[in-house]
Amino acid sequence: MTIFLGQMEAMWASQPDLADRDLRSINVRVLIAEGDHEEVIRRKDTLFIADSIPASGLLLQPEVSHLSFLQDPHQLPRTS
Numbered sequence: 001m002t003i004f005l006g007q008m009e010a011m012w013a014s015q016p017d018l019a020d021r022d023l024r025s026i027n028v029r030v031l032i033a034e035g036d037h038e039e040v041i042r043r044k045d046t047l048f049i050a051d052s053i054p055a056s057g058l059l060l061q062p063e064v065s066h067l068s069f070l071q072d073p074h075q076l077p078r079t080s
Contacts, residue, residue: 008040016045023052030056033076035064 032050034041050058064071 012042016049018049018052020048020052023049024054026053026055028055031059031077032056033059033061033068035061035066035068035071037063037065040066 030053032046032053034043034046038046047058050056059075059077061068061072061075064075069076
């Protein structure tokens with residue numbers, strides 16, 4: 001096992017450390033974005049966060065990974 005993989009497994013065992021009640025208290029619009037080739041964040045955690053925040057949207061971006069904002073920035077909505 002590589003050092004990096006060991007560090008990732010340790011992170012996955014303890015993160016995210018978010019309580020449903022805390023996420024439900026967020027009262028602003030939030031967009032949860034994840035690449036369909038995500039290698040860092042587990043999909044179940046992304047879905048938990050998106051399901052728990054009342055005013056959230058979910059964007060699953062095709063053909064990108066954790067660095068989607070660099071790989072294909074045009075997939076992300078622009079705000080101004």
